[in-house]
Amino acid sequence: MTQDDSTLATRALQLDALVRERAPLVHHITNHVVMNFTANVTLALGAQPVMAHAHEELEEMTGYASALVLNIGTLERSWIDSMLIAGKAASKRGTPIVLDPVGAGATKLRTETARRLLDELEVSVLRGNAGEVLAVAGDAGKTRGVDSLAQATDAVQAAKLLASERKILVAVTGPVDVITDGREVYEVANGHAMFGRVTGTGCAATAAIGCFVGVAGRDERALAVASALAIYGRAGEIAADKSAGPGTFVPALLDALYNVQRAVHASSLRVARKG
Amino acid sequence: MTQDDSTLATRALQLDALVRERAPLVHHITNHVVMNFTANVTLALGAQPVMAHAHEELEEMTGYASALVLNIGTLERSWIDSMLIAGKAASKRGTPIVLDPVGAGATKLRTETARRLLDELEVSVLRGNAGEVLAVAGDAGKTRGVDSLAQATDAVQAAKLLASERKILVAVTGPVDVITDGREVYEVANGHAMFGRVTGTGCAATAAIGCFVGVAGRDERALAVASALAIYGRAGEIAADKSAGPGTFVPALLDALYNVQRAVHASSLRVARKG
Amino acid sequence: MTQDDSTLATRALQLDALVRERAPLVHHITNHVVMNFTANVTLALGAQPVMAHAHEELEEMTGYASALVLNIGTLERSWIDSMLIAGKAASKRGTPIVLDPVGAGATKLRTETARRLLDELEVSVLRGNAGEVLAVAGDAGKTRGVDSLAQATDAVQAAKLLASERKILVAVTGPVDVITDGREVYEVANGHAMFGRVTGTGCAATAAIGCFVGVAGRDERALAVASALAIYGRAGEIAADKSAGPGTFVPALLDALYNVQRAVHASSLRVARKG
Numbered sequence: 001m002t003q004d005d006s007t008l009a010t011r012a013l014q015l016d017a018l019v020r021e022r023a024p025l026v027h028h029i030t031n032h033v034v035m036n037f038t039a040n041v042t043l044a045l046g047a048q049p050v051m052a053h054a055h056e057e058l059e060e061m062t063g064y065a066s067a068l069v070l071n072i073g074t075l076e077r078s079w080i081d082s083m084l085i086a087g088k089a090a091s092k093r094g095t096p097i098v099l100d101p102v103g104a105g106a107t108k109l110r111t112e113t114a115r116r117l118l119d120e121l122e123v124s125v126l127r128g129n130a131g132e133v134l135a136v137a138g139d140a141g142k143t144r145g146v147d148s149l150a151q152a153t154d155a156v157q158a159a160k161l162l163a164s165e166r167k168i169l170v171a172v173t174g175p176v177d178v179i180t181d182g183r184e185v186y187e188v189a190n191g192h193a194m195f196g197r198v199t200g201t202g203c204a205a206t207a208a209i210g211c212f213v214g215v216a217g218r219d220e221r222a223l224a225v226a227s228a229l230a231i232y233g234r235a236g237e238i239a240a241d242k243s244a245g246p247g248t249f250v251p252a253l254l255d256a257l258y259n260v261q262r263a264v265h266a267s268s269l270r271v272a273r274k275g
Numbered sequence: 276m277t278q279d280d281s282t283l284a285t286r287a288l289q290l291d292a293l294v295r296e297r298a299p300l301v302h303h304i305t306n307h308v309v310m311n312f313t314a315n316v317t318l319a320l321g322a323q324p325v326m327a328h329a330h331e332e333l334e335e336m337t338g339y340a341s342a343l344v345l346n347i348g349t350l351e352r353s354w355i356d357s358m359l360i361a362g363k364a365a366s367k368r369g370t371p372i373v374l375d376p377v378g379a380g381a382t383k384l385r386t387e388t389a390r391r392l393l394d395e396l397e398v399s400v401l402r403g404n405a406g407e408v409l410a411v412a413g414d415a416g417k418t419r420g421v422d423s424l425a426q427a428t429d430a431v432q433a434a435k436l437l438a439s440e441r442k443i444l445v446a447v448t449g450p451v452d453v454i455t456d457g458r459e460v461y462e463v464a465n466g467h468a469m470f471g472r473v474t475g476t477g478c479a480a481t482a483a484i485g486c487f488v489g490v491a492g493r494d495e496r497a498l499a500v501a502s503a504l505a506i507y508g509r510a511g512e513i514a515a516d517k518s519a520g521p522g523t524f525v526p527a528l529l530d531a532l533y534n535v536q537r538a539v540h541a542s543s544l545r546v547a548r549k550g
Numbered sequence: 551m552t553q554d555d556s557t558l559a560t561r562a563l564q565l566d567a568l569v570r571e572r573a574p575l576v577h578h579i580t581n582h583v584v585m586n587f588t589a590n591v592t593l594a595l596g597a598q599p600v601m602a603h604a605h606e607e608l609e610e611m612t613g614y615a616s617a618l619v620l621n622i623g624t625l626e627r628s629w630i631d632s633m634l635i636a637g638k639a640a641s642k643r644g645t646p647i648v649l650d651p652v653g654a655g656a657t658k659l660r661t662e663t664a665r666r667l668l669d670e671l672e673v674s675v676l677r678g679n680a681g682e683v684l685a686v687a688g689d690a691g692k693t694r695g696v697d698s699l700a701q702a703t704d705a706v707q708a709a710k711l712l713a714s715e716r717k718i719l720v721a722v723t724g725p726v727d728v729i730t731d732g733r734e735v736y737e738v739a740n741g742h743a744m745f746g747r748v749t750g751t752g753c754a755a756t757a758a759i760g761c762f763v764g765v766a767g768r769d770e771r772a773l774a775v776a777s778a779l780a781i782y783g784r785a786g787e788i789a790a791d792k793s794a795g796p797g798t799f800v801p802a803l804l805d806a807l808y809n810v811q812r813a814v815h816a817s818s819l820r821v822a823r824k825g
Contacts, residue, residue: 040473040525044522054351060384199593246590247807255518310582311583325653326583331657
């Protein structure tokens with residue numbers, strides 16, 4: 001770890017403290033499978049989750065939010081409309097939008113919906129695995145279901161291009177997470193294989209990103225995304241140490257996220273700036 | 276604790292035993308975020324949960340139920356209709372209805388839906404935090420998202436008025452819970468700050484109330500509500516002692532609810548009648 | 551345990567290993583209450599869950615799947631259509647369909663929907679409790695809500711008839727699970743009363759069946775169903791030993807399912823062929 005990287009890790013913990021201090025409201029329009037889990041991840045980080053998808057109330061609800069998290073994991077037509085309505089309200093207000101294109105590449109509906117949300121909304125961050133990012137980017141990246149067999153690093157080029165073209169941040173998560181705005185690249189090496197044996201851990205990473213961009217300045221947004229992924233990944237490492245399988249991993253992960261300021265040292269955060 | 280309060284605590288435990296003995300069916304039409312958790316709270320207390328919202332089956336399903344729990348946490352039009360259909364069936368049969376006005380005050384849709392359900396149905400109990408109760412009462416109580424910054428005690432006057440006007444019981448939960456029919460007031464001081472770091476803990480308190488009013492006589496309903504909140508709050512205290520954060524708190528809470536008859540002593544229930 | 555039964559138990563563990571090796575994609579269209587839990591059960595067994603119900607993407611998504619799990623626990627009209635569309639795609643491809651008729655007998659909608667799915671789709675396995683199976687079979691079996699008071703063994707005759715008429719496998723779960731194709735009968739005696747105090751444990755048994763039939767040959771399908779139930783039931787026994795109530799039982803169950811190859815011995819699997 002270089003001097004510079006140690007500064008990044010320190011800043012990551014400061015941003016984590018800021019989330020707990022400001023308790024930003026994070027509005028989620030997400031999939032049925034993970035709602036409870038991602039709400040609890042949001043709360044464990046000290047932010048306030050709200051789930052709302054009724055068209056009639058979206059403009060009001062999004063108006064209170066510091067970030068909007070959109071997740072296409074269990075789509076249906078009226079929920080796509082919910083995402084568009086809330087997303088347009090957020091775009092107008094400059095509220096950061098974080099998009100999780102769950103299963104893009106697996107079905108035409110998912111790939112097209114992810115692209116449509118990018119077309120019509122001012123998305124700030126796209127967070128997916130390599131296959132999903134490749135699919136959104138238009139590459140031939142194949143996603144089988146909601147998991148990716150491709151390596152995150154293989155998707156870096158696609159992510160850079162996508163970020164430049166769309167003027168967004170792209171986070172490709174995998175064994176090493178890569179965050180890029182098209183020029184700058186951050187890498188995060190925290191994490192644990194057990195994340196792969198629990199549903200919604202990718203979606204929860206996206207929720208964590210929502211909490212961090214809800215308090216960070218626009219000029220620090222790439223670092224905020226990297227910070228969220230480093231702290232979330234580190235919490236997973238701590239949880240894996242304390243658990244005997246994916247069942248006890250989940251409560252241990254939420255405890256670890258809750259206890260970051262007490263239990264996570266900057267030296268354990270493996271975040272670095274590349275190029 | 277006065278002699279009278281110790282009698283209340285003893286009665287609370289008797290009602291808890293009655294729930295386990297009778298295993299009332301509690302029909303929930305609730306929000307997507309908390310369904311699994313509130314079903315498990317219902318089961319841990321010894322009652323039987325059923326979730327059903329298809330319009331075609333509501334009259335039949337409500338017909339089996341000893342209580343109906345309505346929760347507006349993730350509204351949409353067809354679910355509001357579900358609540359009205361089931362609520363009218365319950366009203367006709369005299370089945371107690373417990374309403375949780377999640378986020379009332381945050382959006383017009385939520386405030387108006389809560390009031391409409393009160394207008395059109397024979398609601399027995401309204402359970403909300405101070406901000407939600409103030410919003411339903413028409414006061415200027417502001418709810419930011421689904422949490423309230425107002426103190427529960429500030430909402431007591433509004434709750435009394437609302438209870439008198441609507442002829443319902445109102446439970447305002449917070450550091451001290453207040454239950455009132457407009458004249459009588461019960462206070463419950465059990466609980467723990469960790470409830471605030473887990474999604475759906477308010478909704479689960481409402482579910483617990485559903486279990487208790489499902490077995491209590493109409494003349495004892497206010498005490499049944501206070502009993503549910505005291506036992507639920509006490510279980511939270513036990514769980515907080517056994518857990519390291521909000522993650523392990525949830526399974527510990529369900530265990531504590533399951534073990535009430537073994538592990539909760541009347542002397543630990545802080546329920547009192549005021550005025 | 552006879553020589554033959556010990557062979558069955560050994561084969562059950564081999565099938566479990568095969569699930570972990572092949573990681574079949576299991577497509578679930580299931581109820582809102584249990585989605586997270588059944589996805590995690592699927593992952594703990596080493597399979598890959600995907601939840602998708604948008605009509606537009608069902609044919610594609612079902613095309614990737616090794617098994618389709620349909621569960622009618624929280625019906626609504628458009629979800630019934632989802633089950634029909636996905637089920638027809640699976641039927642055409644010969645992908646095994648596992649149906650969980652949650653609450654059949656409780657409402658006309660549920661009983662009729664379960665029968666309609668059996669009529670219109672090539673269902674491979676029906677898994678329910680005694681009351682649900684009796685209701686689907688047309689008997690006067692009464693289900694109160696989603697639980698059955700009838701004994702599984704009482705439903706064996708109805709299950710045999712139903713299996714013969716429909717040319718399906720029927721699994722009646724209870725203190726002793728019975729699996730039959732109308733002639734052959736397997737019995738599984740693993741399990742624990744704590745399953746009854748957690749929501750979705752029946753639905754999760756159905757999900758486990760989906761994982762096993764997703765890797766087993768057609769000629770071994772009855773044994774695959776029995777194997778899934780034996781291993782799931784045994785994991786519940788292990789979890790009950792390690793937990794203090796239904797709250798800690800859930801993570802312990804997922805851990806036990808994850809650790810089957812390390813921690814479950816063939817001698818603990820109580821699976822037998824009868825007649």
